[in-house]
Amino acid sequence: MTTPKHYQALSQEFQRIYHFQHLQALGDWDQATMMPMGGSHGRAEAMAELAVHIHQLKTAPLLLELLDCADSEPLSPSQRANLTEMRYQTLQANALPSALVQAKTQLTYQCEHAWRDQRKNNDWQGFAPNLTAVIDLVREEAQILGEAQGLSPYDALLNKFEPGTQACQIEQVFNEVKTWLPDLIKQVQQHQASRPHLTIPASSVDKQQALSLDVMSLLGFDFNQGRLDVSSHPFSGGVPGDQRITTRYEEQDFLSALFSTIHETGHARYEQGLPLEWRGQPAGQARSMAIHESQSLFFEMQLARGKGLLSPLTAKVNQHLGTQFTATQLEHLTTQVTPGLIRVDADEVTYPCHIMLRFDAEKALVDGSLSVADLPDFWDNAMQSLLGLSTKDNDRNGCMQDIHWPVGELGYFPSYTLGAMYAAQLRGAIEAQLGNIDQLVSDGKLNRVFEWLQHNIWSKGSLLTTNELITAATGESLNPQHFKRHLFNRYL
Amino acid sequence: MTTPKHYQALSQEFQRIYHFQHLQALGDWDQATMMPMGGSHGRAEAMAELAVHIHQLKTAPLLLELLDCADSEPLSPSQRANLTEMRYQTLQANALPSALVQAKTQLTYQCEHAWRDQRKNNDWQGFAPNLTAVIDLVREEAQILGEAQGLSPYDALLNKFEPGTQACQIEQVFNEVKTWLPDLIKQVQQHQASRPHLTIPASSVDKQQALSLDVMSLLGFDFNQGRLDVSSHPFSGGVPGDQRITTRYEEQDFLSALFSTIHETGHARYEQGLPLEWRGQPAGQARSMAIHESQSLFFEMQLARGKGLLSPLTAKVNQHLGTQFTATQLEHLTTQVTPGLIRVDADEVTYPCHIMLRFDAEKALVDGSLSVADLPDFWDNAMQSLLGLSTKDNDRNGCMQDIHWPVGELGYFPSYTLGAMYAAQLRGAIEAQLGNIDQLVSDGKLNRVFEWLQHNIWSKGSLLTTNELITAATGESLNPQHFKRHLFNRYL
Numbered sequence: 002m003t004t005p006k007h008y009q010a011l012s013q014e015f016q017r018i019y020h021f022q023h024l025q026a027l028g029d030w031d032q033a034t035m036m037p038m039g040g041s042h043g044r045a046e047a048m049a050e051l052a053v054h055i056h057q058l059k060t061a062p063l064l065l066e067l068l069d070c071a072d073s074e075p076l077s078p079s080q081r082a083n084l085t086e087m088r089y090q091t092l093q094a095n096a097l098p099s100a101l102v103q104a105k106t107q108l109t110y111q112c113e114h115a116w117r118d119q120r121k122n123n124d125w126q127g128f129a130p131n132l133t134a135v136i137d138l139v140r141e142e143a144q145i146l147g148e149a150q151g152l153s154p155y156d157a158l159l160n161k162f163e164p165g166t167q168a169c170q171i172e173q174v175f176n177e178v179k180t181w182l183p184d185l186i187k188q189v190q191q192h193q194a195s196r197p198h199l200t201i202p203a204s205s206v207d208k209q210q211a212l213s214l215d216v217m218s219l220l221g222f223d224f225n226q227g228r229l230d231v232s233s234h235p236f237s238g239g240v241p242g243d244q245r246i247t248t249r250y251e252e253q254d255f256l257s258a259l260f261s262t263i264h265e266t267g268h269a270r271y272e273q274g275l276p277l278e279w280r281g282q283p284a285g286q287a288r289s290m291a292i293h294e295s296q297s298l299f300f301e302m303q304l305a306r307g308k309g310l311l312s313p314l315t316a317k318v319n320q321h322l323g324t325q326f327t328a329t330q331l332e333h334l335t336t337q338v339t340p341g342l343i344r345v346d347a348d349e350v351t352y353p354c355h356i357m358l359r360f361d362a363e364k365a366l367v368d369g370s371l372s373v374a375d376l377p378d379f380w381d382n383a384m385q386s387l388l389g390l391s392t393k394d395n396d397r398n399g400c401m402q403d404i405h406w407p408v409g410e411l412g413y414f415p416s417y418t419l420g421a422m423y424a425a426q427l428r429g430a431i432e433a434q435l436g437n438i439d440q441l442v443s444d445g446k447l448n449r450v451f452e453w454l455q456h457n458i459w460s461k462g463s464l465l466t467t468n469e470l471i472t473a474a475t476g477e478s479l480n481p482q483h484f485k486r487h488l489f490n491r492y493l
Numbered sequence: 494m495t496t497p498k499h500y501q502a503l504s505q506e507f508q509r510i511y512h513f514q515h516l517q518a519l520g521d522w523d524q525a526t527m528m529p530m531g532g533s534h535g536r537a538e539a540m541a542e543l544a545v546h547i548h549q550l551k552t553a554p555l556l557l558e559l560l561d562c563a564d565s566e567p568l569s570p571s572q573r574a575n576l577t578e579m580r581y582q583t584l585q586a587n588a589l590p591s592a593l594v595q596a597k598t599q600l601t602y603q604c605e606h607a608w609r610d611q612r613k614n615n616d617w618q619g620f621a622p623n624l625t626a627v628i629d630l631v632r633e634e635a636q637i638l639g640e641a642q643g644l645s646p647y648d649a650l651l652n653k654f655e656p657g658t659q660a661c662q663i664e665q666v667f668n669e670v671k672t673w674l675p676d677l678i679k680q681v682q683q684h685q686a687s688r689p690h691l692t693i694p695a696s697s698v699d700k701q702q703a704l705s706l707d708v709m710s711l712l713g714f715d716f717n718q719g720r721l722d723v724s725s726h727p728f729s730g731g732v733p734g735d736q737r738i739t740t741r742y743e744e745q746d747f748l749s750a751l752f753s754t755i756h757e758t759g760h761a762r763y764e765q766g767l768p769l770e771w772r773g774q775p776a777g778q779a780r781s782m783a784i785h786e787s788q789s790l791f792f793e794m795q796l797a798r799g800k801g802l803l804s805p806l807t808a809k810v811n812q813h814l815g816t817q818f819t820a821t822q823l824e825h826l827t828t829q830v831t832p833g834l835i836r837v838d839a840d841e842v843t844y845p846c847h848i849m850l851r852f853d854a855e856k857a858l859v860d861g862s863l864s865v866a867d868l869p870d871f872w873d874n875a876m877q878s879l880l881g882l883s884t885k886d887n888d889r890n891g892c893m894q895d896i897h898w899p900v901g902e903l904g905y906f907p908s909y910t911l912g913a914m915y916a917a918q919l920r921g922a923i924e925a926q927l928g929n930i931d932q933l934v935s936d937g938k939l940n941r942v943f944e945w946l947q948h949n950i951w952s953k954g955s956l957l958t959t960n961e962l963i964t965a966a967t968g969e970s971l972n973p974q975h976f977k978r979h980l981f982n983r984y985l
Contacts, residue, residue, distance in 0.1 A: 020542035023535060024516045031519060035527070039718035040735030043515060043772075050512035054546075226531035243532030280535075 005074035011067045011087055012282060018058045019281040023240050025051055030238040030245045034230040056102075059094035079284065082464045086283030089164060096149040097142060105138050109409040116407040123397040125377060133373040135409050136366050143367055143411075155367045158412030162290040163419065165466050168364060171415050174422070174481045175357045181485065183387055186350055189338045189492040196333050204322045206250040212321035213248055213262040219313065220266045220300060221451050222246075226273050235261040237268035237297070241280055244269040255322060256334060259314075260301055267300030268293055270451070274459025285462045288470055290413065294420025295427060296458065302349050302421065303428045304450070306335050306491070309442025338492060340388040342398040349421070350488055354387040356418040362400070363411045376400045423471060425484040427458070430475035497566035503559045503579060504774060510550045511773040515732050517543055522730040522737045526722040548594075551586035571776065574956045578775030581656060588641040589634060597630050601901040608899040615889040617869060625865040627901050628858050635859055635903075647859045650904030654782040655911065657958050660856060663907050666914070666973045667849045673977065675879055678842055681830045681984045688825050696814045698742040704813035705740055705754040711805065712758045712792060713943050718765050727753040729760035729789070733772055736761040747814060748826060751806075752793055759792030760785055762943070766951025777954045780962055782905065786912025787919060788950065794841050794913065795920045796942070798827050798983070801934025830984060832880040834890040841913070842980055846879040848910040854892070855903045868892045915963060917976040919950070922967035 004012075028048050036044060058064075068088055076084060112131040119128040143154030150157055156167050213229060227244030239245030246265035250258045271287060279285025287293050304310050308328070315328040338348050344355035362379055365371030371379055380400040381392045392399030405413055431453050432438055441449055457474040468478055496504075520540050528536060550556075560580055568576060604623040611620040635646030642649060648659050705721060719736030731737030738757035742750045763779060771777025779785050796802050800820070807820040818826075830840050836847035854871055857863030863871055872892040873884045884891030897905055923945050924930055933941055949966040960970055 017542060020539040023539035024520065024543060027519060027523060028516065031523065035720065037717055037720055037735060039715065040732070043732055043734045046773075047512040047515035050509060051516060223531065225529050228527065228529055240532070240535055242535045243529060281538075 004080075005071065005076065007067050007070035008074050008076060008080055008084065011064070011071050011084070014058070014061075014064055014067070015087060015090075015283060016281045018055060021051060021055050021058070025055065026238055026240050026245075033232040033234075033236065033238075034245070034247060056094060056099075059091060064091055065095070079279075079464055083279070083282050083284035086286075086463050090283055092149060093146075093161065096146050098145075101138070101142060101145070105135075105142065105409055108135055108138055109407065112409075113404065113407045116401070116404075120397050120401045123395070123401075125396040125401065128396075128401055129373050129376075132376075132406060135407065136373060136411075139409050139411050140367055140369070142409075155364050155412065158363075158367065159415065160412075162413050162416050163467065164289060165468060166289075166291070166415075166419070170479070171360060171419070174479065175353075175360060175418075178353055178481060178485070179357060179387070182350075182353060183389075185488060185492070186338065186340060186354075186388070189350055190340075192493055193338060196337075199330055199334055201254055201256065201334070202322070202324060203252045204255045204324075205252065208321050208323075209250045209255050209258050212255070212317060213258060215317050215321065216259065216262060216314065217266050219317070219447075220263065220270070220304075221448070222266050222269060223273055227269055229262065235265055237265045237272070239272075241272045241275045241285075244272050255318070259318070260305065260335065263305045264297045264301040267297035270300070270454075271296040271459050274455045276460050276462045276464070279462050279464070284464050288461070288463050288465075289467050290416035291419035291423060292458070292467060292470065294416055295423035296454070298421050299424040299427060299454070303424050303438065303487070304442070304447075306332070306349070307439045307442070308332070309439030310447070311335075312443065336491065340390055342384070342390060342392060342395070343402060350492055351388060353418045353421065356414050358383040358387060359403070359414040363406070363414065367411060419479070422479060422481050422484040425487040426471065426475050426477075426480055427454070428487065429483040430457075496572075497563065497568065499559050499562035500566050500568060500572060500576065503556070503563050503576070506550070506553075506556055506559070507579060507582075507775060508773045510547060513543060513547050513550070517547065518730055518732050518737075525724040525726075525728065525730070526737070526739060548586060548591075551583060556583055557587070571771075571956055575771070575774050575776035578778075578955050582775055584641060585638075585653065588638050590637075593630070593634060593637070597627075597634065597901055600627055600630055601899065604901075605896065605899045608893070608896075612889050612893045615887065615893075617888040617893065620888075620893055621865050621868075624868075624898060627899065628865060628903075631901050631903050632859055632861070634901075647856050647904065650855075650859065651907065652904075654905050654908050655959065656781060657960060658781075658783070658907075658911070662971070663852060663911070666971065667845075667852060667910075670845055670973060670977075671849060671879070674842075674845060675881075677980060677984070678830065678832060678846075678880070681842055682832075684985055685830060688829075691822055691826055693746055693748065693826070694814070694816060695744045696747045696816075697744065700813050700815075701742045701747050701750050704747070704809060705750060707809050707813065708751065708754060708806065709758050711809070711939075712755065712762070712796075713940070714758050714761060715765055719761055721754065727757055729757045729764070731764075733764050733767045733777075736764050747810070751810070752797065752827065755797045756789045756793040759789035762792070762946075763788040763951050766947045768952050768954045768956070771954050771956070776956050780953070780955050780957075781959050782908035783911035783915060784950070784959060784962065786908055787915035788946070790913050791916040791919060791946070795916050795930065795979070796934070796939075798824070798841070799931045799934070800824070801931030802939070803827075804935065828983065832882055834876070834882055834884060834887070835894060842984055843880060845910045845913065848906050850875040850879060851895070851906040855898070855906065859903060911971070914971060914973050914976040917979040918963065918967050918969075918972055919946070920979065921975040922949075 025048070028044065028051070032041070032044055068084070068091060071084055112135050115131055116128060118124070139158070140154065143158050146152070146157035146161075147154045150160065152160060153168070159166055159168060217229060218224070226242055227239060227246065230245065230247050231249060232247040233249060235246075235248045237244065237246045246262070246269050248258045248262045248265065271293060275287065276285055305314060311328045311332050315326050315331045318324055318326055318331065336349070338350045340351050341347060344352070347355055358380065361383065362371060362376065366373070366376075377392070377396050377400055384390045384392050384399070405411070428438060431450060435441060435449055435453060438450060441447065458470065461470055465473060472478055517540070520536065520543070524533070524536055560576070560583060563576055604627050607623055608620060610616070631650070632646065635650050638644070638649035638653075639646045642652065644652060645660070651658055651660060709721060710716070718734055719731060719738065722737065722739050723741060724739040725741060727738075727740045729736065729738045738754070738761045740750045740754045740757065763785060767779065768777055797806060803820045803824050807818050807823045810816055810818055810823065828841070830842045832843050833839060836844070839847055850872065853875065854863060854868065857871075858865070858868075869884070869888050869892055876882045876884050876891070897903070920930060923942060927933060927941055927945060930942060933939065950962065953962055957965060964970055
C-alpha cells in the first residue's frame with residue numbers, strides 16, 4: 002500500500018522539524034554540560050534563531066492545508082494517530098499570537114533572573130509583583146489555548162504537558178489521596194523511629210562516576226546510544242539514538258548522584274526504546290511528561306528501592322566506594338521519610354503533598370480565586386495541614402522555592418505525582434503478569450521487566466493516548482490505589 | 494552616521510546564517526568528540542538538513558538583490574570590505590548547480606568510504622576508478638567556479654581556501670624552494686647525524702592532559718572561551734567565543750599530543766582574537782586557510798620549537814610527566830629531520846616537499862595533463878627527486894595516503910606550506926619591530942608577541958585581503974626568503 006500523498010508530505014515536514022529539534026537538543030545539552038561561560042551569548046543568539054525557525058516551520062500555512070487534506074485520506078490506525086499528534090502540535094504552535102509568546106519570553110526571563118536573588122533573600126515583596134505579571138500573562142495564554150481546544154484555561158495548561166488529562170480527574174485522585182496520606186506519613190515516621198542512625202562516608206567523584214556507569218549498565222542503558230555527563234541539575238536530554246543524561250556528584254552524599262543517575266536512566270531507556278520506525282514523527286515521541294516521569298520513577302522508586310535490586314546495588318556501592326553497607330542499611334538510607342519544606346528533597350511518601358499543594362494553588366491562581374498576594378498564607382496553611390510544617394515568613398522555602406512559576410510553567414507539577422502513580426500501576430500489572438518484581442530481579446530476570454516496559458510502554462511512543470496506553474498495559478485507567486498499596490507495602 | 498538600509502538588511506541576513514553555522518560547528522565538534530556511534534545516523538540527517546537550510550539562506554534571491562542595492566550605498570571602508578566578503582560567499586554558494594553539489598556529496602562519500610579499506614590493502618586498482626570519477630566531477634566544479642569568477646579552473650579551487658591567491662604565484666615560490674630544499678635536507682641530516690639517541694618514556698593520558706592544559710594556559714588560551722577535548726584527529730572547532738580544540742594522546746609519545754595541542758592553540762587564539770565588533774559578519778571571520786595555518790604553525794614551529802619557549806616547556810614536561818629532560822634534549826627530539834613517505838608525520842624541513850609534490854599533481858590532474866592512471870609513477874618520481882625515497886608498489890604510503898582527494902578537496906594542500914611561509918615572515922616582522930623572539934620569551938615577554946599578532950592579524954578578521962593583511966603586518970607580500978632563512982638558522 003502506498004502512503005497517501007498529503008500524509009506523506011506532512012510526514013516529511015515533521016521530519017524536517019525533527020532534524021532542527023535534534024540540533025536544539027544538542028545545543029541545550031551542550032550548554033548545560035560542556036559550554037564555557039564565554040560561549041553563552043553566541044549560543045543564546047543561535048538557539049533563539051533556531052527556535053524562531055522551528056516555530057516558522059510549525060506554523061507554515063502549508064502545514065494547515067496538508068493537515069486538512071490528509072484528514073480525508075485513507076490512513077492506517079497508526080498513521081491516523083500520527084496525524085492526530087501532528088494536528089495537536091500544530092495547534093499548540095499556532096494558537097498563540099507571536100506578540101504574546103514574545104512578551105512571555107521576555108517577562109519570564111526577567112522574572113526568573115530576579116527570582117534567583119529574591120529567593121536567596123526571602124524577598125517576597127520584591128518577587129510578588131513579578132509573579133503577578135507572569136500569572137496575568139499565563140492566564141491570557143491559558144484563555145487563548147483553552148478556546149482553541151474547547152478546554153478550560155487550566156486544562157489547556159495541563160494539556161501542554163499531559164494531553165487529554167483534565168484537572169477534574171486529577172482533583173478526584175488527589176482528594177482521595179489527601180484522605181489517607183497525611184495519616185500514613187505520621188504512621189511511617191513512628192514506624193521508622195527505631196531505625197539506627199547511619200552515616201554516609203565521603204566518596205571521590207571518580208569512584209562515584211564509575212559506580213554510576215556500572216549501575217547504568219546493570220539497568221540496561223545502551224552506551225552505544227548515549228552517555229553520562231555532569232550538570233548542575235541532573236536531566237535527560239539528547240535524542241532517541243543518542244540519549245544524554247547527566248548527574249551531579251556530592252562527595253558527602255553518594256546517594257544523591259547514584260539515585261539521580263538511576264532516575265535519568267529510566268527517562269533514557271524510555272527514549273532509547275521509542276519505536277524506531279516512527280522516529281522523527283510526532284507519533285514516535287514520548288507520550289507525555291507523566292508517562293516519562295513514570296519511567297524514571299519506576300527505575301528510581303519501584304526498582305532501585307526494592308529489595309530485589311537493592312542487593313546487587315549494595316554490592317556495586319561497596320565494590321566501587323570501598324564501603325561495607327548491607328542491603329538493609331541502603332534500604333533504610335533510601336526510604337527514610339521526613340516531612341520537609343523543599344519539594345526536590347522530599348522522599349517518596351511526602352512528595353505528593355508538595356504536588357497537591359501546588360496543583361491547588363496554580364489552579365486557583367489561573368481561575369482567579371487565589372491572588373498572588375494571598376499565596377504565602379495559602380502555602381502556609383496547606384503545608385500545615387498536609388505535612389504539619391509552617392512556612393510563615395519563610396517564603397524562600399515556601400512558595401518561592403520552585404523555578405516553574407517564575408518561568409511561566411503552570412500545569413506541569415501534577416505530572417510528577419501522576420508519574421509516581423502510573424509507575425505503581427505498571428508495577429501492579431507487571432507483577433500480575435510476571436510475578437513479584439523483587440523476586441524476578443533476585444532470580445536474575447530483571448530483563449523480563451524491561452522487556453515488558455519495552456513492549457507495553459516504550460515501543461508505543463505516542464501511537465496511543467495516555468489513557469489508551471495505560472489501559473492497554475494495565476487493564477484499567479489511572480487508578481491511584483496501586484500507589485497507595487505500594488506505599489503501605491513498602492513503608493509500613 | 495546611520496547604517497545604510499540595504500547594507501543593514503544584508504548584515505542581518507548574514508547574522509542569521511552565522512547563527513545556523515554556530516549550530517553546524519557544534520554538531521561537527523560533538524560528532525568528533527562526544528557522540529556515541531549510535532547517534533551517527535540521526536546526526537547525519539540533522540546536519541544534512543542544516544546544510545540545506547544554510548545553502549538556501551545563502552542562495553536566497555533576496556540576498557543577490559540586496560548585494561546590488563548595497564553596492565551603491567555610502568559605505569565605510571570596513572563595511573565595503575564586509576560587502577566584498579558577502580559577495581564572495583554568495584557567489585561561492587550560487588555558482589554550482591545543486592545537482593552537481595549533490596552528485597559530489599554522494600560520490601565523495603562513497604569514494605572516501607571505499608578508500609579507507611583500499612588504502613589499508615594498498616589496493617590502487619580498486620581506488621583508481623573511484624578517484625577518476627571524483628577528479629572528473631571536481632574538474633567540472635572547477636570549470637564552473639572558474640567561469641563565475643574569471644579564474645582558471647585550478648585557481649578557482651585554490652580560491653575556495655585562499656581567496657585572491659593564484660597558482661602561478663605559488664608555482665614561482667615553490668620552484669624557488671625546489672632549488673635549495675632537497676640539498677638543505679641532506680645537509681641537515683649530516684649535521685644531525687652525531688646527535689645522541691633519545692628514548693621517550695611512556696606517560697599516562699591523565700598526566701599528558703594536565704600538561705596540555707597547563708601549556709595552553711602558558712600560551713594564553715582563554716578557558717572561559719573554549720575547551721580541550723579528545724578526538725581521533727586533532728582539530729580546532731567551535732565558534733569565536735567558544736573555541737573547541739582537540740588532541741589525541743599516545744602513551745608512548747607525549748610529544749604528539751603536546752605539539753598538536755600547541756598547534757591547535759594557535760588556531761584557537763586566532764579565532765578567540767577575531768574582531769568582536771564584526772562577529773557574525775563575513776568580515777569578522779578568519780582570513781583564509783593559509784593565514785589560519787600560519788597562526789597554528791607560528792605557535793607550533795616558530796614559538797614552541799624555539800630556544801625561548803623550549804625552556805619553560807621542558808620545565809612543564811618534567812613537572813607533569815616526572816621526566817628529566819633538558820631543553821636541548823627536547824629541542825633535539827622536536828627538530829629531528831628524517832625524510833619519510835607520510836606527510837602528516839613529516840618534520841618542518843621535509844614537509845614542503847610533500848606539499849609541492851601534491852600541488853604539482855593536483856594542478857596537472859585538474860588541467861588534464863596528468864591522468865589518474867599515471868599518478869603512482871608521477872608520485873614515485875617526485876618523491877625520488879625531492880626526498881630520495883621510492884613509493885613504487887607502495888601506493889598506500891604514496892598517492893593514497895591523504896583523505897583530501899577522496900573527499901574531493903583539491904586546492905587545499907598549498908595552504909599548509911603557505912602557512913609555514915607566512916609564519917616565518919610574521920616572525921621576521923616581529924623580530925624587526927620587537928627584537929629576537931626567543932629573547933623576548935626568555936625575558937618573560939611572550940605576551941608582547943601575542944599582542945603583536947592580536948593587533949596585526951587576529952583583530953583584522955577578513956577586513957583586509959590576504960595580501961593587504963600580510964603587507965600591512967610585514968611591509969611586503971608573501972616572501973619565502975623568511976622561511977628559507979628560518980630553516981637555515983634553525984637547522985644548520
